[in-house]
Structures are given as C-alpha cells and as structure tokens.
Amino acid sequence: xVNYFPEEVLEHVFSFLTSHRDRNAVSLxxxxxxxxxxxxxxxxxxxxCYAISPERLISRFPRVRSLTLKGKPHFADxxxxxxxxxGYVYPWIEAMAKGCTNLEELRLKRMLVSDAxxxxxxxxxxxxxxxxxxSCEGFTTDGLAAIASNCRFLRxxxxxxxxxxxxxxxxxxxxxxxxxxxxxxxxxxxKGEVNLAALERLVARCRNLKSLRLNxxxxxxxxxxxxxxxxxxxxxxxxxxxxxxxxxxxxxxKNVMQKCTSIRSLSGFLDVNARCLPAIYPICINLSSLxxxxxxxxxxxxxxxxxxxxxxxxxxxxxxxxxxxxxxxxASACKELQELRVFKSDPNDVGxxxxxxxGLVAISAGCPNLNSLLYFCRQMTNTALITVAxxxxxxxxxxxCTLDPITPDAVTMQPLDNGFGAIVQSCKGLKRLSVSGLLTxxxxxxxxxxxxxxxxxxxxxxxxxxxxxxxVLNGCKKLKKLEIRDSPFGNMALLADTGKYETMRxxxxxxxxxxxxxxxxxxxxxxxxNVEIINEGDEMEGGSDxxxxxxxxxxxxxxxxxxxxxxxSVWTL
Amino acid sequence: MEGYxxxxxxxxxxxxxxxxxxxxxxxxxxxxxxGLSEEKKLELRLGPPGGDWTFKQICGPTNESLxxxxxxxxxxxxxxxxxxxxxxxxxxxxxxxxxxSCRIVELQGAEKKAFSPANTAVPNSSSAQKxxxxxxxxxxxxxxxxxxxxxxxxxxKLSPESQKDFSKKPIENCPKNKFxxxxxxxxxxxxxxxxxxxxxxxxxxxxxxxxxxxxxxxQGDSSTNGIKKEVEGEKVISGLLDGSGEYTLVYExxxxxxxxxxxxxxxxxxxxxxxxxxxxxxxxPMLFCGSKPGKLSLDRSI
Numbered sequence: 098x099v100n101y102f103p104e105e106v107l108e109h110v111f112s113f114l115t116s117h118r119d120r121n122a123v124s125l126x127x128x129x130x131x132x133x134x135x136x137x138x139x140x141x142x143x144x145x146c147y148a149i150s151p152e153r154l155i156s157r158f159p160r161v162r163s164l165t166l167k168g169k170p171h172f173a174d175x176x177x178x179x180x181x182x183x184g185y186v187y188p189w190i191e192a193m194a195k196g197c198t199n200l201e202e203l204r205l206k207r208m209l210v211s212d213a214x215x216x217x218x219x220x221x222x223x224x225x226x227x228x229x230x231x232s233c234e235g236f237t238t239d240g241l242a243a244i245a246s247n248c249r250f251l252r253x254x255x256x257x258x259x260x261x262x263x264x265x266x267x268x269x270x271x272x273x274x275x276x277x278x279x280x281x282x283x284x285x286x287x288k289g290e291v292n293l294a295a296l297e298r299l300v301a302r303c304r305n306l307k308s309l310r311l312n313x314x315x316x317x318x319x320x321x322x323x324x325x326x327x328x329x330x331x332x333x334x335x336x337x338x339x340x341x342x343x344x345x346x347x348x349x350x351k352n353v354m355q356k357c358t359s360i361r362s363l364s365g366f367l368d369v370n371a372r373c374l375p376a377i378y379p380i381c382i383n384l385s386s387l388x389x390x391x392x393x394x395x396x397x398x399x400x401x402x403x404x405x406x407x408x409x410x411x412x413x414x415x416x417x418x419x420x421x422x423x424x425x426x427x428a429s430a431c432k433e434l435q436e437l438r439v440f441k442s443d444p445n446d447v448g449x450x451x452x453x454x455x456g457l458v459a460i461s462a463g464c465p466n467l468n469s470l471l472y473f474c475r476q477m478t479n480t481a482l483i484t485v486a487x488x489x490x491x492x493x494x495x496x497x498c499t500l501d502p503i504t505p506d507a508v509t510m511q512p513l514d515n516g517f518g519a520i521v522q523s524c525k526g527l528k529r530l531s532v533s534g535l536l537t538x539x540x541x542x543x544x545x546x547x548x549x550x551x552x553x554x555x556x557x558x559x560x561x562x563x564x565x566x567x568x569v570l571n572g573c574k575k576l577k578k579l580e581i582r583d584s585p586f587g588n589m590a591l592l593a594d595t596g597k598y599e600t601m602r603x604x605x606x607x608x609x610x611x612x613x614x615x616x617x618x619x620x621x622x623x624x625x626x627n628v629e630i631i632n633e634g635d636e637m638e639g640g641s642d643x644x645x646x647x648x649x650x651x652x653x654x655x656x657x658x659x660x661x662x663x664x665x666s667v668w669t670l
Numbered sequence: 671m672e673g674y675x676x677x678x679x680x681x682x683x684x685x686x687x688x689x690x691x692x693x694x695x696x697x698x699x700x701x702x703x704x705g706l707s708e709e710k711k712l713e714l715r716l717g718p719p720g721g722d723w724t725f726k727q728i729c730g731p732t733n734e735s736l737x738x739x740x741x742x743x744x745x746x747x748x749x750x751x752x753x754x755x756x757x758x759x760x761x762x763x764x765x766x767x768x769x770x771s772c773r774i775v776e777l778q779g780a781e782k783k784a785f786s787p788a789n790t791a792v793p794n795s796s797s798a799q800k801x802x803x804x805x806x807x808x809x810x811x812x813x814x815x816x817x818x819x820x821x822x823x824x825x826x827k828l829s830p831e832s833q834k835d836f837s838k839k840p841i842e843n844c845p846k847n848k849f850x851x852x853x854x855x856x857x858x859x860x861x862x863x864x865x866x867x868x869x870x871x872x873x874x875x876x877x878x879x880x881x882x883x884x885x886x887x888x889q890g891d892s893s894t895n896g897i898k899k900e901v902e903g904e905k906v907i908s909g910l911l912d913g914s915g916e917y918t919l920v921y922e923x924x925x926x927x928x929x930x931x932x933x934x935x936x937x938x939x940x941x942x943x944x945x946x947x948x949x950x951x952x953x954x955p956m957l958f959c960g961s962k963p964g965k966l967s968l969d970r971s972i
Contacts, residue, residue: 175809232814258816263849265862286816289849289862367820391820441811473811498811531812557810582809 310334428463482516545572
C-alpha cells in the first residue's frame with residue numbers, strides 16, 4: 098500500500114525525521130524508500146571517517162548539504178595517539194568539491210585540517226554557511242582568513258579547543274564589509290591577537306549575531322563596546338575579564354551588561370579578576386549555561402556567590418576549586434541542573450584543591466534532573482555512588498575520574514564495583530559511561546547485565562581477567578565504542594565474539610594483554626574490520642613475534658578496506 | 671541471544687571461575703584489607719590506630735546501603751522482586767554479607783604498586799591529610815591537552831616551580847612558538863615574528879631586516895602617488911642593535927615599559943617581550959647622548 102505513495106509524499110514525510118538514525122532505519126525498509134531517502138538526505142553523520150570513502154558518500158547521498166566527520170579515536174585527546182595517525186579532511190573536501198558543491202555545513206572533530214583544506218572549502222562551495230571545528234589541528238589563521246574572505250554567506254564559524262598557529266593575526270579583518278550574515282563566531286581558542294577595530298565593525302554590521310566567543314586578546318574595554326552594539330547576543334564568551342573595578346571601563350561594562358537580557362549562555366573568562374565578577378550578576382538569573390572551567394584562580398567563595406544567582410542554570414562547567422561546599426550551594430540554588438562537569442584545576446595537582454564524593458552526593462540530592470556528569474575527584478565511595486544512583490535515575494552520561502586511577506572506596510577500601518553497579522542498574526537510559534577507581538571483573542558483570550542502552554564505555558586500569566571484557570561484549574547490545582587502557586584483558590576476550598565488532602564503531606585497547614598473533618587472526622577472520630597496530634617505539638622491527646603483547650590496537654568496521662594514508666608506525670593487519 | 675545465561679550470576683559460579691583462589695575465600699572474611707597479602711605487607715597504609723579495618727567494622731554500617739542498592743527500583747524494603755535471576759542478582763550484589771564471596775584482584779604488577787593507597791581517613795577529615803603523589807601515568811588523568819596547556823599556562827603564573835607532566839609532550843609550560851607583533855616607523859602594516867625561531871639577537875636583527883626591507887622600499891615608491899618610479903635598490907636595514915643604523919630596535923616588556931633590545935640575555939628577553947618596534951634612531955635622543963642603555967621613558971605617542 099505504501100508503494101502507491103508518490104515519491105514526493107514520501108520525501109515530505111521523511112523530512113520530519115531529523116535524527117540520522119531514524120533516516121538510516123527508514124532507508125532499510127525497501128528499495129524505493131532507500132532511494133527516496135537517499136536523494137532527500139541533507140545531513141550525514143560519519144562517526145569514523147575511515148569507515149567509508151568520500152566517493153561512496155557522494156554517490157549515495159548526492160544532495161548532502163551538511164557533513165559531520167570524526168577522525169582520531171577519543172584517546173587521542175589524552176596523547177595516546179600519534180599526532181600523524183590520520184584523520185585528514187582534505188580528501189573529503191576534494192571529493193565534495195568535485196561532486197557535491199552545494200555543501201553548506203561541515204562539522205569536524207579530531208581531524209587534521211590543513212590550510213589548503215580550508216582554502217579549498219572557501220573556493221569550492223558557494224553556499225557554504227557553517228564551519229565547526231572541534232579538537233582539530235593542522236591549520237593556521239591563514240586558513241581562517243581564506244574562509245572569512247570568500248564565504249559570502251557564512252553564518253557560523255565555531256572553533257572549539259583547536260590547536261591553531263597564528264602567523265599573521267589578521268584573519269578577522271578579512272571578513273569583507275559586505276559580510277553581514279554571521280550569527281555565530283567562536284574564536285576563543287586562538288592564541289594570537291586579533292584586529293580589535295575590525296572585530297567591533299564586524300559585530301556592528303552582523304545584526305543576526307547571536308553567539309560570540311572571544312579569545313584572551315580581547316580586552317574588557319572592547320568587550321564593553323561590543324556588548325553595547327550587540328545586546329541581542331544569546332551566547333557570550335568573554336575573553337579577558339581583568340580590569341580595575343574602580344575604572345570607568347568597568348562601570349561602563351556593568352551598565353551595558355544589564356541591558357544584555359538575552360544572554361542565556363556564558364563562558365570564557367580566560368583571564369579574570371574575581372573582583373570584577375559582580376558585573377555579571379544582573380544576567381545570572383537568565384543563564385541556562387555557565388562555563389567557568391577555563392577561568393583560573395577564582396576562589397570558591399566568589400564562584401559560589403555568582404552561581405547562587407543562577408537559579409535557572411541547566412548546564413555548569415566548573416573547576417574543582419569550587420570544592421564540596423561550593424557544590425552544596427550549587428545543589429541548593431540550581432534546581433534545574435542537568436549537566437555538570439567538574440574539571441581539575443591543576444592537572445598535575447596532588448594537593449588539596451579537589452572535590453570528593455560529598456560534593457557529588459550533594460548535587461545528586463539537590464538536582465534530580467541531572468543527566469550528564471563529568472567529575473574529576475580525589476576520592477569516591479560505593480555508598481556515595483549508590484546514593485547518587487538512587488537520587489538521579491536519569492543519567493545519560495556518567496563519567497567519573499579519580500585522580501588515582503585505582504583508588505578504592507575511600508572508607509571501606511573495597512573496589513568501587515557496587516557503586517558503579519548501582520549506577521547502571523538505576524539509570525536505565527545510560528548511554529555513556531567512564532569508570533575509574535579500583536574495579537574488578539564484577540563491575541563489568543553489572544555493566545553487561547544492566548547497561549542495556551550503553552553505547553560508549555571507557556575503561557582504564559580495571560578488571561582482573563578476560564571475563565570482564567567478555568561480560569561487556571556479551572551484555573551491552575547497543576555498544577558502539579569501547580576503549581580500554583591498562584587492563585588485563587587478553588586474547589580470549591578479544592576473540593570471544595569477533596562478530597560483535599561489526600556492530601560497533603570501534604574498539605581501542607592499549608597496554609592490555611592482547612598479542613600480535615591474536616590481532617592478526619582477528620584481522621584475517623574479519624575482512625570488514627581494519628585492525629591497526631600503532632607502534633611508537635622500536636617494539637616490532639622486522640619480523641614480529643606473534644606472542645608479543647601489542648602496545649596499542651585500534652580496530653573499526655569499515656566498508657572500504659585498509660586506509661592508504663597511515664603513517665609508517667601504524668600497521669593495518 | 672545472550673552470551674551468558676543469567677544463571678551464571680551468583681557467587682558460587684563466580685567462585686568456580688577461580689578455583690585455585692578458594693583458600694582466599696575463607697580468609698577474605700577476616701581479610702582486613704583488599705588485595706594479596708604480600709601486597710599488604712609492602713603497601714603503605716594510613717589507617718586508624720590499631721591497624722586494619724576488620725570485616726566486622728565494614729559489615730555493620732554499610733549493610734543498609736547495600737540492601738537498598740539491591741532493592742531498587744520498584745521493590746519494597748525487605749522484599750525482592752520476582753524474577754529468579756534477580757534473586758541471584760541480589761546475592762551477587764551483597765558479597766560482603768556472605769563469607770564465601772571475595773574480592774580478588776590480580777594487581778597488574780609494578781604499575782599498581784606504584785600507586786599509593788587513597789586517603790583512608792573518614793571523609794570529613796580528609797583535608798587534614800595530604801595524599802602522596804601517585805607516579806605519573808601517561809594520559810592520566812584524562813584531560814585534553816588543550817585544557818592542560820591552559821592550566822599550565824595559568825598556574826605557571828602563580829608558582830614558578832616546574833610541574834610534572836603527565837602527557838607525552840615534552841614541555842607544556844613553554845609553548846613552542848612565541849609570536850610577537852613588530853611594527854616599523856613609516857610602514858603602516860606590521861608583521862609578526864616567532865621569537866622561538868631565533869636564538870640570538872643577531873638572528874632577530876637580520877630577520878627584521880628581511881621582513882621590512884622590501885616594505886620600506888615599497889613605502890618610498892608609494893609616497894609618489896603610485897606612479898612607479900624606477901625601483902630604488904632596497905636598502906639593508908642594519909645597526910638595529912647598537913644605535914649605529916638609521917633604525918633601532920626597541921620592545922615593550924611585560925610591565926608595559928619600552929626597552930632597548932639587547933641588554934638582557936636572549937632567553938630572558940624572549941620571556942618578557944610583548945611586542946617589538948623598529949624606531950627611527952633619530953627619535954631616540956638618549957641613545958646618542960652616550961648615556962647607558964636602559965629604560966627609555968618614552969611616552970606611548972612615539
């Protein structure tokens with residue numbers, strides 16, 4: 098019956114499907130649905146850029162307008178992956194430039210982006226509107242200058258935590274006077290100077306600018322002028338917030354802030370004088386998102402004074418200088434809180450600025466809507482985790498990181514198995530979990546049993562034996578990404594269910610007990626997996642011993658076989 | 671299809687997996703601390719006086735929380751829900767209540783020994799005890815390099831002592847570039863130089879010459895209303911450092927003062943310089959009075 102619908106009707110129906118998973122599902126129904134779907138697909142998400150080739154993407158989705166690509170494995174964030182492992186975006190842009198020039202939006206994460214790539218984007222896509230780069234590297238502000246100069250309809254330029262060289266510092270002036278379309282500009286991660294006059298003029302002429310995140314080189318007096326011109330801002334990232342509270346600039350800033358009643362999201366404060374924070378107080382009541390995790394040196398007392406006013410806060414990123422007591426205040430003030438991230442203020446710290454299980458318990462008691470957590474803490478207990486699990490059954494993301502990766506329950510000295518077990522049992526919607534602390538195979542048994550929706554699991558220094566990993570592989574039906582480091586899982590676990598890996602995006606194992614031989618036999622058995630061994634030293638020269646432990650293995654499903662751009666130190670078996 | 675049957679869950683089965691450890695099971699009830707006994711002897715512990723936490727001490731207060739853990743959701747206190755596997759599940763969640771169960775951990779050799787035990791004081795007094803530092807581990811705690819660089823940059827402002835670096839990057843407090851602006855009198859467009867690429871004042875001086883020689887010559891041409899005259903030979907810009915040339919190199923330091931380039935050791939210069947200027951030597955009368963080079967109290971209008 099459905100076959101009698103004209104294609105236009107189907108297409109119209111499909112246009113209401115926004116999630117790529119729904120669209121993927123729809124395309125599996127039958128051939129005609131597959132075709133209608135693929136010609137009408139505008140947004141494509143590719144979680145692993147090596148799972149498919151750009152040519153195949155374009156041949157299946159010729160009308161793609163928005164492309165999201167992810168490159169390096171997640172552990173690359175923590176320096177566990179070689180810089181030149183891969184994830185080059187250039188081939189994708191080259192292919193799109195030939196076959197699909199209506200590209201409007203490109204979102205990249207952990208990819209290597211060269212200036213040449215940016216220049217090619219700028220030249221090839223006349224309707225290009227949006228560029229979002231997260232944790233990428235390989236480009237300089239010259240590439241940004243090309244984008245600014247040439248993308249006439251640019252709406253969004255969002256740079257998040259990228260490593261960018263800045264040889265000339267004039268990219269901002271490259272936005273032509275005719276550019277008035279910018280709605281979102283985030284250059285907070287750039288280390289260099291910017292042309293402040295050009296910035297002011299840009300802000301003045303882009304009346305649709307809603308989101309602006311400045312870098313540290315934008316001083317408070319310029320911030321004040323910008324805010325005066327753009328009271329319509331919804332999302333602000335202050336750059337430098339250091340000024341004399343007695344000064345004229347500060348006064349002006351205070352006044353202008355009061356008029357910025359649309360601001361819902363605040364971040365930045367890359368340099369801050371805590372005594373100037375009162376200037377923000379007037380807008381606190383409207384804030385739904387506050388990120389002070391880049392702001393050094395604000396004492397707990399001041400943080401608390403500020404956060405106390407943010408009664409509608411839903412998302413808070415903060416440093417652990419807030420302390421357990423500070424978190425109690427957050428718990429009592431921010432009842433709508435959904436996402437909390439508490440970062441370490443000093444990554445090499447072994448001292449006392451830290452939060453413990455107490456802060457977390459307080460938050461869980463005060464904020465029942467909490468669904469996303471990243472918590473770096475000095476210690477944790479099972480009791481606390483059990484309490485948190487009871488208070489907050491809605492967790493979707495739960496990431497705990499103890500300073501000492503194998504610290505036991507701080508009170509009982511037992512492993513934290515039960516605590517995490519409670520979390521997975523209670524939080525039926527849990528999709529992402531990072532465990533840490535002293536953990537045995539037991540916790541993986543719990544995870545396998547209860548974490549039915551789990552898609553991503555990060556394990557470090559945990560488990561006793563292959564059983565642990567097997568529990569997870571067997572139990573977590575929706576598992577997509579599994580990353581393991583420094584845990585005693587070996588060949589038996591790796592080879593227990595080889596078919597499972599085709600249902601997953603990727604598996605990372607480093608400093609585990611898998612041997613070269615096992616990896617080879619896995620690769621032989623499963624041709625649609627790329628099994629990559631990353632060698633950093635001179636571990637395996639010439640003939641490699643099958644019995645030797647592999648230091649780093651990354652495997653992922655792919656439709657296009659071994660990649661051709663791997664450096665010498667990466668072997669695809 | 672499940673890879674393991676739910677029946678497998680439950681303490682007896684778990685014990686079967688590790689038969690040779692059976693003798694530990696009996697001991698574990700009395701086992702005061704977690705881990706192999708050899709480890710126990712070697713490890714440093716901060717415990718209450720009289721040594722160890724006994725099983726009895728643990729069992730009492732934590733009963734409540736373990737019970738409640740097994741009983742949610744949808745269960746009334748004291749009762750379990752119906753599914754048979756869940757009954758067994760309960761058993762496996764309350765291992766401390768049953769003597770047979772145990773926590774056996776195969777410590778991963780040297781790595782684990784390197785980690786000192788966590789603070790064992792009761793939570794409220796945790797501030798009283800400072801932890802010993804665990805040995806640094808690559809990539810732990812898992813913090814993005816971007817954030818680490820930020821933090822290192824900030825904390826190095828507060829404390830001069832060098833910090834342990836958990837990542838593989840060699841030096842995180844010193845970024846590998848230091849780009850500073852350099853402007854030259856008479857040239858409207860400035861340049862940027864990476865000071866880390868030079869290792870001496872001489873190299874900097876010759877780089878300045880290269881950067882601006884062409885621009886300076888072009889300025890000479892453009893001042894004739896764009897009519898291209900015969901291009902004059904580009905003049906070398908020399909004598910930047912000793913006052914002998916037409917131009918002199920000065921810089922602005924981190925305290926906002928204008929300073930003559932060349933007085934301090936190169937490394938000290940690189941760490942304090944904020945921007946560079948190439949001024950006409952004729953604008954610096956002090957230099958030619960034979961006075962010692964030092965702070966020039968020029969106002970910013972120059």
